[in-house]
Amino acid sequence: MENVLEVIDLKKWFPGVKANDGVNLSVRSGEVHAILGENGAGKSTLMKVIYGLLEPTAGEIRLFGEPVHFRSPRDAIRAGIGMVHQHFMLIPAFTVAENVVLGDEPGGVRFRRREASRLVRQLSERYGLAVDPDAKVGDLTVGLQQRVEILKAFYRKARVLILDEPTALLTPQETRELFRIIRALKEDGVPVIFISHKLDEVLEVSDRVTVMRQGKTVETLETKGATPQMLANLMVGREVVLRVEKPPLQAGEPVLQVRDLRVRSADRHERVKGVNLEVRRGEILGIAGIDGNGQFEFADAIAGLLRAESGEIRLEGRDITHLSPARRTELGIAYVPQDRQLDGLVLSFDLADNLILRDFRRPPFSRRGILNRRAAESQAEQLIQTFDVRPPDFRRRASELSGGNQQKVILAREVSRDPVLLIAAQPTRGLDVGAIEGVHRQLVRLRNEGRAVLLISLELDEILSLSDRIAVMHDGDIVGIVRGEEATREMLGLMMTGQRRKEGTA
Amino acid sequence: MIFSNPEIWALTLSMAIPLALPAVGGTFSERTGVVNIAMEGIMLIGAFFGVAFSYWTGSAWIGLLAAIICGALTALALAWGAIHVSADQTVLGMGINVFAAGLTTFLLNTLFGYSGTPVNTPKLPSFSIPGLDAIPYIGIIFRNQSVLMYIGIVLVFLAHWFLFSTRIGLRMRSVGENPLAADTLGIPVWRLRYFGVVLSGVFSAIGGAYLSIGILNGFTSNMTSGRGYIALAAMIFGKWTPLGSFGAALIFGFSTALGIVLQGHGVSSNILQMIPYALTILALTGLIGRSTPPAADGIPYEPRR
Numbered sequence: 001m002e003n004v005l006e007v008i009d010l011k012k013w014f015p016g017v018k019a020n021d022g023v024n025l026s027v028r029s030g031e032v033h034a035i036l037g038e039n040g041a042g043k044s045t046l047m048k049v050i051y052g053l054l055e056p057t058a059g060e061i062r063l064f065g066e067p068v069h070f071r072s073p074r075d076a077i078r079a080g081i082g083m084v085h086q087h088f089m090l091i092p093a094f095t096v097a098e099n100v101v102l103g104d105e106p107g108g109v110r111f112r113r114r115e116a117s118r119l120v121r122q123l124s125e126r127y128g129l130a131v132d133p134d135a136k137v138g139d140l141t142v143g144l145q146q147r148v149e150i151l152k153a154f155y156r157k158a159r160v161l162i163l164d165e166p167t168a169l170l171t172p173q174e175t176r177e178l179f180r181i182i183r184a185l186k187e188d189g190v191p192v193i194f195i196s197h198k199l200d201e202v203l204e205v206s207d208r209v210t211v212m213r214q215g216k217t218v219e220t221l222e223t224k225g226a227t228p229q230m231l232a233n234l235m236v237g238r239e240v241v242l243r244v245e246k247p248p249l250q251a252g253e254p255v256l257q258v259r260d261l262r263v264r265s266a267d268r269h270e271r272v273k274g275v276n277l278e279v280r281r282g283e284i285l286g287i288a289g290i291d292g293n294g295q296f297e298f299a300d301a302i303a304g305l306l307r308a309e310s311g312e313i314r315l316e317g318r319d320i321t322h323l324s325p326a327r328r329t330e331l332g333i334a335y336v337p338q339d340r341q342l343d344g345l346v347l348s349f350d351l352a353d354n355l356i357l358r359d360f361r362r363p364p365f366s367r368r369g370i371l372n373r374r375a376a377e378s379q380a381e382q383l384i385q386t387f388d389v390r391p392p393d394f395r396r397r398a399s400e401l402s403g404g405n406q407q408k409v410i411l412a413r414e415v416s417r418d419p420v421l422l423i424a425a426q427p428t429r430g431l432d433v434g435a436i437e438g439v440h441r442q443l444v445r446l447r448n449e450g451r452a453v454l455l456i457s458l459e460l461d462e463i464l465s466l467s468d469r470i471a472v473m474h475d476g477d478i479v480g481i482v483r484g485e486e487a488t489r490e491m492l493g494l495m496m497t498g499q500r501r502k503e504g505t506a
Numbered sequence: 507m508i509f510s511n512p513e514i515w516a517l518t519l520s521m522a523i524p525l526a527l528p529a530v531g532g533t534f535s536e537r538t539g540v541v542n543i544a545m546e547g548i549m550l551i552g553a554f555f556g557v558a559f560s561y562w563t564g565s566a567w568i569g570l571l572a573a574i575i576c577g578a579l580t581a582l583a584l585a586w587g588a589i590h591v592s593a594d595q596t597v598l599g600m601g602i603n604v605f606a607a608g609l610t611t612f613l614l615n616t617l618f619g620y621s622g623t624p625v626n627t628p629k630l631p632s633f634s635i636p637g638l639d640a641i642p643y644i645g646i647i648f649r650n651q652s653v654l655m656y657i658g659i660v661l662v663f664l665a666h667w668f669l670f671s672t673r674i675g676l677r678m679r680s681v682g683e684n685p686l687a688a689d690t691l692g693i694p695v696w697r698l699r700y701f702g703v704v705l706s707g708v709f710s711a712i713g714g715a716y717l718s719i720g721i722l723n724g725f726t727s728n729m730t731s732g733r734g735y736i737a738l739a740a741m742i743f744g745k746w747t748p749l750g751s752f753g754a755a756l757i758f759g760f761s762t763a764l765g766i767v768l769q770g771h772g773v774s775s776n777i778l779q780m781i782p783y784a785l786t787i788l789a790l791t792g793l794i795g796r797s798t799p800p801a802a803d804g805i806p807y808e809p810r811r
Contacts, residue, residue, distance in 0.1 A: 072692075073690040073691075073692075074690075074692040077691075089687035089690055091680055091801075092683075093679075093800070094683070102676065102680055102688070102691055103692050105676060107673055109674075110672055111671060111672055111673045113671075
């Protein structure tokens with residue numbers, strides 16, 4: 001079979017870091033080739049080198065058998081490489097058609113807008129990527145925006161498509177739709193390079209997979225013969241525990257009691273429509289559901305970030321429905337929010353300051369309104385060590401840390417306060433296998449210590465492997481609650497679409 | 507009744523032009539991503555050198571050309587600071603305004619003395635448009651106006667077409683929205699930003715020359731009297747489009763004209779002078795149709811290599 005893209009012993013060194021240090025890759029025509037590796041394994045660097053954004057230190061890249069040296073993305077595009085970046089390169093204020101044709105517009109002096117629309121409509125029909133060419137990109141969902149990026153690549157006659165972490169921002173439905181598109185492209189003979197750190201996605205969509213670790217390609221194997229355990233071990237370089245060990249535990253009295261809770265989101269839509277729920281001491285209660293069914297508004301309402309329209313929230317028997325978030329924090333609610341960069345951290349603060357965000361009002365961190373920096377630093381030093389935050393330096397800004405380490409900082413802050421209830425919304429989103437393992441261990445430890453954990457996740461596997469009980473949310477209501485050990489993917493999947501199930505013994 | 511007096515409409519239009527031109531200029535600059543508050547200063551430069559060269563060469567047209575060149579050079583300085591060395595664009599613009607006010611006053615006094623520019627300085631011609639000026643009631647709008655007013659109106663429409671209907675206009679706007687995306691598509695971000703800023707200098711300078719050699723034939727210290735700032739307001743109020751800026755300039759020009767007409771009627775013209783700024787604040791807060799700037803406006807772009 002012909003090799004579309006070959007990378008031979010590629011090296012890219014930065015001062016002090018060998019981001020790529022011996023990468024070998026060969027992508028055959030008509031295959032979906034996954035590149036799997038943890039965050040920081042060098043996947044992004046490799047893609048930037050291939051796309052002409054970085055110049056390699058050593059090594060060779062061959063495209064359709066010809067050695068190539070790209071000085072800029074322009075060269076790469078001209079040679080037929082199409083790249084969809086993790087963070088889209090789109091202009092929200094422009095229409096779909098304008099975004100697609102930009103830089104290579106139809107017309108002479110005048111921009112022939114209607115011709116552009118026509119070309120884009122043709123292209124979207126040709127590749128089965130339905131999207132309205134005259135819609136404004138800013139009005140589109142993330143999934144549709146990604147299609148626009150793919151159309152951009154094909155408008156420039158891409159002969160190989162590179163998708164960099166394409167599912168990071170997608171909902172499960174959008175992910176499924178993307179996989180359908182990838183398969184259709186493959187049928188069409190377009191080779192697709194799929195970069196990911198998610199095992200299940202790689203197993204589902206790829207033909208072959210190349211695993212990267214610490215800047216090197218470790219192995220390329222047929223996906224058919226691979227197992228999740230095999231890939232995880234290759235990625236991390238040691239035996240990884242994928243299934244969380246959890247001793248059986250008798251749940252105690254209820255910590256959180258929610259009655260008939262109704263919540264409106266910031267855009268005034270009712271998102272939580274009369275939820276009743278209890279979370280008990282010593283249990284992890286998982287909330288499963290498709291994104292947008294009210295689960296995150298529910299979490300915000302319990303943390304006090306959204307006002308309850310009606311209903312009641314009790315923590316250890318005490319009515320907290322109308323208390324401020326700060327009061328709830330004092331009473332023992334810890335919250336790991338869904339968007340760690342937006343709501344979890346102040347990115348421009350250093351770690352010491354980020355770690356006292358919850359407690360800076362109290363001694364020893366402040367007295368009479370004056371902060372005590374030394375207390376913050378000694379607390380930070382200790383937490384950074386306990387939670388293995390890297391680099392272990394509290395003077396670093398939060399923005400300088402990797403996603404996994406940012407999440408460690410948030411967990412350290414929330415968990416170290418001895419909460420009675422921890423709300424964890426998507427605690428492992430975007431993290432790699434090793435980091436996920438660490439987060440899961442923390443959640444289970446809290447549970448084993450007899451605290452209550454409310455876990456909200458869009459990843460069914462995460463819900464299944466951690467939860468003692470699983471509540472399924474659909475359209476702002478709990479459709480049913482099942483015991484963790486009785487639940488199956490199929491059962492939950494059905495309930496997530498709104499089908500009720502007779503409530504069992506849970 | 508004052509509104510039935512057609513004079514006020516003619517006055518509105520001639521007061522709107524020196525606001526509309528720098529507003530359109532600012533639109534070009536900000537649409538490519540460079541915040542430009544230097545219109546006031548560039549107008550002063552244009553106004554002064556327009557008069558100076560008109561007097562020295564005896565031709566108002568050469569004066570206009572000199573105004574354009576000097577305005578473009580001033581804008582080039584702003585562009586270099588904002589684009590090449592990523593300096594703070596607001597501070598740069600303010601610096602140019604203060605510099606231009608000082609420079610033009612200094613040159614006025616040293617070159618022409620304290621009696622001001624000579625009274626025999628040639629000005630650009632004024633004329634009426636035959637036919638249009640005969641229309642009853644509104645005909646006065648096209649009667650005996652400066653040639654620059656007609657050119658200005660044409661330039662506004664041309665600018666709008668250029669920015670929204672040409673390929674280069676699309677590219678200019680892309681650079682002001684997401685320079686990184688534009689760069690990866692092979693669009694020269696820096697070159698287009700320079701182009702946008704220099705265009706803003708050209709338009710602002712014509713606006714300044716309109717005051718000094720279009721309707722008058724002389725320069726006085728600080729003769730723009732804040733029009734560059736009202737133009738800034740017109741640009742924002744017009745949602746960063748040339749036609750919108752022109753519409754806003756007409757509203758603001760009307761309030762100035764009203765101020766002139768109402769003098770002696772016991773209404774304070776200071777109140778009327780507030781109107782443009784009050785409207786702009788309302789526009790920015792979203793009370794009268796939300797006005798959002800280009801996404802990358804004011805953010806320097808560093809190409810990576």
